[in-house]
Amino acid sequence: MMSFEFLPQFPLPANPLALFGVLLLAGALGGELTRRVLNLPRITGYVLIGLTLGASGLDVLDSRMLGYARIFFDVGLGLVLFELGRRLDFTWLKRDRWLLVMATAESLLSFGCMFGALLWFHIAPLYAAVAAAIGISSSPAIVMLVARELRAEGQVTERALNLVAINSVVAFVLMTMLLSWIHREYHAGWFVMVLHPVYILVGSLFAGFLASVLALGLARWLGKKAELHIALLLAVVLLLVGAAEALKLSVLIALLTFGVLVKNLDDDHVLMPVDIGRLGQMFFIVLFVTTGAMLQITDVVAGGAVAVIYIAARFVGKSIGVLSFAHLSGIRAGIGGLLSIALLPMSGIALAMTHSASSLYPAFGAKLATIVLAAALILELIGPLAVQFALRHAGEAREEA
Amino acid sequence: MAAHEMDFKPSQDLSIGVELELQILNSRDYNLARDAADLLKVLEKLEHPGEIKPEITESMIELNSSIHTRHEALLAELKQIRDAVVEAAARLNLNIAGGGSHPFHKWSERRIYPTERFGHLLEVYGYLAKQYTVFGQHIHIGCPNGDEAVYLTHMLSRYIPHFIALSASSPFQQGADTGFQSSRLNTVSAFPLSGNMPFVTTWGEFVAYFEKMRGFGIVESMKDFYWDIRPKPEYGTVEIRVLDTPLTVEHAARLAAYAQTLAHYVLTRRPLPASADVYLVYKYNHFQACRYGLAATYIDAYTQRQLPLQRDILDTLELLHPHAAKLGTSEALGELRADADTRNSDANWLREMYRELGSLNDVARRQSEEWMGRAAARG
Numbered sequence: 001m002m003s004f005e006f007l008p009q010f011p012l013p014a015n016p017l018a019l020f021g022v023l024l025l026a027g028a029l030g031g032e033l034t035r036r037v038l039n040l041p042r043i044t045g046y047v048l049i050g051l052t053l054g055a056s057g058l059d060v061l062d063s064r065m066l067g068y069a070r071i072f073f074d075v076g077l078g079l080v081l082f083e084l085g086r087r088l089d090f091t092w093l094k095r096d097r098w099l100l101v102m103a104t105a106e107s108l109l110s111f112g113c114m115f116g117a118l119l120w121f122h123i124a125p126l127y128a129a130v131a132a133a134i135g136i137s138s139s140p141a142i143v144m145l146v147a148r149e150l151r152a153e154g155q156v157t158e159r160a161l162n163l164v165a166i167n168s169v170v171a172f173v174l175m176t177m178l179l180s181w182i183h184r185e186y187h188a189g190w191f192v193m194v195l196h197p198v199y200i201l202v203g204s205l206f207a208g209f210l211a212s213v214l215a216l217g218l219a220r221w222l223g224k225k226a227e228l229h230i231a232l233l234l235a236v237v238l239l240l241v242g243a244a245e246a247l248k249l250s251v252l253i254a255l256l257t258f259g260v261l262v263k264n265l266d267d268d269h270v271l272m273p274v275d276i277g278r279l280g281q282m283f284f285i286v287l288f289v290t291t292g293a294m295l296q297i298t299d300v301v302a303g304g305a306v307a308v309i310y311i312a313a314r315f316v317g318k319s320i321g322v323l324s325f326a327h328l329s330g331i332r333a334g335i336g337g338l339l340s341i342a343l344l345p346m347s348g349i350a351l352a353m354t355h356s357a358s359s360l361y362p363a364f365g366a367k368l369a370t371i372v373l374a375a376a377l378i379l380e381l382i383g384p385l386a387v388q389f390a391l392r393h394a395g396e397a398r399e400e401a
Numbered sequence: 402m403a404a405h406e407m408d409f410k411p412s413q414d415l416s417i418g419v420e421l422e423l424q425i426l427n428s429r430d431y432n433l434a435r436d437a438a439d440l441l442k443v444l445e446k447l448e449h450p451g452e453i454k455p456e457i458t459e460s461m462i463e464l465n466s467s468i469h470t471r472h473e474a475l476l477a478e479l480k481q482i483r484d485a486v487v488e489a490a491a492r493l494n495l496n497i498a499g500g501g502s503h504p505f506h507k508w509s510e511r512r513i514y515p516t517e518r519f520g521h522l523l524e525v526y527g528y529l530a531k532q533y534t535v536f537g538q539h540i541h542i543g544c545p546n547g548d549e550a551v552y553l554t555h556m557l558s559r560y561i562p563h564f565i566a567l568s569a570s571s572p573f574q575q576g577a578d579t580g581f582q583s584s585r586l587n588t589v590s591a592f593p594l595s596g597n598m599p600f601v602t603t604w605g606e607f608v609a610y611f612e613k614m615r616g617f618g619i620v621e622s623m624k625d626f627y628w629d630i631r632p633k634p635e636y637g638t639v640e641i642r643v644l645d646t647p648l649t650v651e652h653a654a655r656l657a658a659y660a661q662t663l664a665h666y667v668l669t670r671r672p673l674p675a676s677a678d679v680y681l682v683y684k685y686n687h688f689q690a691c692r693y694g695l696a697a698t699y700i701d702a703y704t705q706r707q708l709p710l711q712r713d714i715l716d717t718l719e720l721l722h723p724h725a726a727k728l729g730t731s732e733a734l735g736e737l738r739a740d741a742d743t744r745n746s747d748a749n750w751l752r753e754m755y756r757e758l759g760s761l762n763d764v765a766r767r768q769s770e771e772w773m774g775r776a777a778a779r780g
Contacts, residue, residue, distance in 0.1 A: 089428060092494040153427075155439050155493060224759030273430035273762055332442060396435075398512065 016068045020286060023061075023069060026053060027285035041384040043145055046285055048381070050292020061293040069290045076287025077141070077348050078241040078255040079280040081168070082233075084140040085259020087158075088165040098329030099159065103166035106321025106343065107136050110167075111174070113317030117309050123371065126185055130178050130357065131371045135314045137171035138164045139347035139383055145284055146387040148277060154396035156335060160342040160387075163322075165256070168349065172253045175353055176201050179360075186361050204249040208257025211240045215262050220270040229272045233262075234279060252352060291348045295377040303374020310375045318343050335394070342390035345383020350376040406622070407608045409547035412468070412637030415668070415728070416543035417475060417661045419466045421646050421653055422456055422536040423486070423772075424503050426496040431765035433460035433506040433534070434495055437514060443492055449485035450478050457519050458511040458534045460503075462486070468543070472661070472730050476654035483650050487773045498769035499653075500747065501536050501571030501585035501645025504761040508532045508575065529592060535585040536646040538568060538653055540660045541638035547604025549668060550632040553639045554598055555675035556667040557660075558683060561629055561643055562690035562699055563714050567737060568644035568656055569694045570747030576761060582694030582748040583645050586687070594620065595627040600677040607632065629687070639664075643687075648747045648771045658725075658733035663717070665724045678702040686710075695744040714741045 027046040034045025053060045061069065093100045114135045118128035143164050147157050176197045183193040215236045222228045237255065244254040262271060300307065319340040326336025354372050358365020391397050427434040437459045444453050452465040464482050469475040483497075490497050511531040513523045523530040544550040569582035581587070589595050601607045614620045623633060629643040641660055647653045666672070682700040689697035690710060699710040718738045725731040740746065754767045 087429070089494060092428065095491050096494070153435050155436060158427075158494065224763070226760075269758075269763060269766065272760055332439065398510070 014065065014068055019065060019068050020072055023072065023286045023289045024282055027289040041146060041388050042149060043142060043288055043384040044381055046288030047292035050289040051295060054293030056297040066293060072283060072286045073290040074241050074245065074251055075238065076283035077352060078237050078251055079276065079283055080141045080144060081252060081255040082237050082259040083144060083277060084161065084165050084168065085256045086263045087161045088260050089162065090264045096329055098325050099162065102322055102325035102329055103163050105325060106163065106318045107167045107170040109321040110314050110317030111136050113313040114310055117313035121306050121309060126181055127368055127371060130175065130368055131310065133171055133174040133178055134350050134353045134372055135310065135346060136174065137168045137346065137349045138343040139345040139349060140164050140168055141284065141287060141348055142345035142383045143342060143387050146384050147391060150388065150391055150397035152391040152396040152398065154394060156338050156342065156394035157391060157396050160339055163339065163343060168256060172250065173201065176250065182357065182361065182364060200250050203247060204244060204253035205257050207240060207244055207249055207254045209261055211236050211258040212261035212265055216266055216270055224272055226272055226274050229274045230276055230279065233274065233276050252349065287348055291351055291380060294351055295373060295380065299373040300377055302370045306371055307374035307378065310371060311378060315344060338390040338394050341386050344379060344386040346376055346379040347383065407611060407634055409550060409604055409634040410637040411545050412543035413470065414543060414545055415661055415665055416468045416470050417657050418468045418541040419475065419479065419653060419657050420463055420539040422461055422463045423646065424498040424500065424536055425460050425462065426498055426765060426769050428494050428496060431762050431769065433503050435459040435512055436493055436495055437462050439493055440489055440495060443489040444485060447485045447489055449482050451482045453486065455514045455516065457514060457522060457530060459514050460511060460534055461536065472654060472658040472733050475657060476651065479650040479654055496769035497773055498765065499646045499648045499772040500751065500768050501583055502574050504573035504764050505576040508534060532588050535571065535588045537585065537642060538644040538646045538656065540641045540657050541633065541636060542660055542664045543638050547632065547634065550639050551601060551604055551607055552675055553664055553667055554630055554632055555679065557630055557639065557641060557663065558597060558679050559702065560663055562686045562697065562710055563717065564641060564644050564656065565690035566694045566697060566710055567740065568647055570645040570648055570751065572748040572751050573761060573764065581692050582746060583691045585645050586643060586691050589627060592627045594625055597628055597680060597683060598631060600680060602675060648750065648768060655733040655737055658730035659737055662721045662724050662728055662730045662734060665728055666721055673703055676702060694746050694748060695741060711741055711744065
């Protein structure tokens with residue numbers, strides 16, 4: 001009897017590598033198409049192609065596929081947060097305390113406004129609090145990538161990135177602390193209530209710290225060789241993303257901590273200021289495509305008015321926070337307004353946080369999703385435009401024909 | 402109007418003034434930043450002597466001292482201006498550095514500072530305008546009249562290699578070691594109106610030359626001549642422009658003291674007549690000084706001898722003793738002598754830093770720390 005065992009069996013098993021290729025290619029093409037045809041930022045295109053391929057569209061990227069894509073999503077997010085962390089400059093914050101005050105103010109005010117608005121809409125306090133905590137964070141991925149695409153540089157760009165880094169920290173910490181409340185709601189024991197947030201917070205911070213010590217130690221030994229430093233950082237980022245997942249820690253907190261510490265603990269300047277963005281670029285594209293695929297148009301319908309109020313309250317809170325202190329920290333007139341606009345986007349982080357809430361208590365996650373994901377989708381699409389607008393009007397984009 | 406503009410406005414004999422072009426660096430990788438406009442905005446609110454102005458690209462600023470007759474007063478003022486700039490930069494998370502070139506910036510990434518004049522320069526000179534993101538020190542020496550200014554210009558031309566070698570601080574360009582002590586001047590030589598003043602001997606002849614050039618439509622004002630050394634009638638000065646911005650204001654003030662003392666010697670002693678021969682050897686000497694700094698060979702047009710540039714500098718410093726005593730520049734010249742003796746230059750220091758630290762980012766960082774040094778420690 002003839003045996004055809006050397007031939008592949010149908011249906012073909014899903015192959016994560018091929019999936020990565022598809023996501024990357026789809027993103028690259030979609031981004032370019034969006035730029036050419038609609039004259040919108042490429043990032044919007046990555047998300048749109050994700051939406052098209054996801055459940056809202058052709059449903060090519062169904063939940064099983066998204067499960068495979070999850071790892072690329074995490075790596076992309078990890079890289080973004082690491083890069084963002086490296087931008088957070090303690091020396092600057094020490095010298096310009098108003099910037100720190102501004103960052104804290106906009107984080108807390110936006111939380112307050114969103115929380116209040118959601119309560120007003122009769123959302124249960126716990127959901128309102130968690131949704132508001134998630135909303136504190138501006139999308140580091142969108143702000144960084146738009147800045148990169150425009151090759152923007154200057155005070156608005158730098159300040160926006162530092163504000164995003166700080167509001168991400170506040171959001172992650174607050175969200176972790178709210179875990180206690182979620183556990184209580186679902187009648188978990190008191191030790192879970194107390195220990196889970198502590199484990200995540202302390203564990204993730206410690207993991208980030210270890211990673212930075214490791215990276216700095218190895219960088220010292222390697223010497224000043226740019227290629228080796230790029231490989232080193234990429235390796236430690238991947239290692240840390242994997243470790244954080246395996247240990248059920250927060251990828252977000254761990255990677256942000258790693259970035260912040262590797263920059264701010266490096267007193268002897270042993271680590272070269274290498275740019276891992278170019279290598280990271282492909283992960284960033286996949287991150288946005290996946291984000292798009294995870295979001296659903298139906299969410300917007302379900303979220304509806306609440307999402308719009310949530311977005312408005314968030315913007316109001318952030319703007320008041322920024323504008324109240326802009327004249328003390330800023331330099332030019334109008335810089336506060338541009339900064340407020342640049343902080344508008346919200347994205348993958350919100351998804352990741354909603355996801356981690358769902359993995360604990362699916363019912364909770366589902367309810368939360370109706371509030372947060374609609375807003376995430378809307379802001380994912382207009383966010384890049386907002387940042388582009390802000391950086392161009394600040395005169396910091398470098399686009400010369 | 403033309404005559405008026407070329408009237409040589411007499412200024413106090415041997416007064417000095419300094420202009421320094423400086424680098425604005427970010428705090429992340431110490432590449433050039435683009436924040437000149439914001440930095441100048443902050444500086445408007447800070448009290449400081451002198452003046453601070455934009456330069457051709459957004460990564461530069463220029464600081465001007467007032468007019469001085471004493472070296473200590475000049476140095477004290479330069480320190481004050483430096484401290485103000487450093488304070489303003491700190492608020493914006495920027496760093497300021499001296500040095501004739503940024504070690505690794507890419508000229509194509511530069512942006513022209515948005516004024517009409519700079520926009521015009523970009524149009525005229527194309528990429529040269531962006532490559533002109535190099536940083537020089539200009540020294541003004543006050544002259545009583547135009548004829549003296551012309552004479553002083555020719556006499557100082559003999560000493561141009563001294564200034565190049567003593568200030569050289571641009572060994573790196575665009576991410577590579579150029580092998581030069583001052584690579585900055587190679588960027589300047591690309592401009593069609595660079596070089597030196599023609600051999601005229603009176604102010605009248607000079608004005609005639611200028612009017613002819615203007616008649617041809619080659620220049621509109623004295624600003625269009627990018628000469629190494631040129632008379633500046635509106636200030637009543639002779640302006641030496643070949644120096645790289647040194648790594649510290651102290652060194653900048655020392656070099657100004659050297660120029661002042663030399664001018665004192667030239668104008669009080671009138672040791673030699675102006676000679677066109679100086680310009681026969683001029684380019685050779687210029688190149689040697691740029692390439693090798695204090696290790697260069699020098700040709701003395703008056704004696705028609707070749708000697709080490711280091712020797713000529715040390716001999717000159719010796720000759721200037723009595724003049725330095727009169728002007729109060731002995732200490733400054735003593736420090737220059739020590740540098741010349743040991744062939745110690747900013748360019749060598751930068752190369753040393755690169756060997757020690759292993760990356761040009763670190764070189765740029767140390768370069769800025771050196772310039773901001775004491776001010777940062779105090780703040």
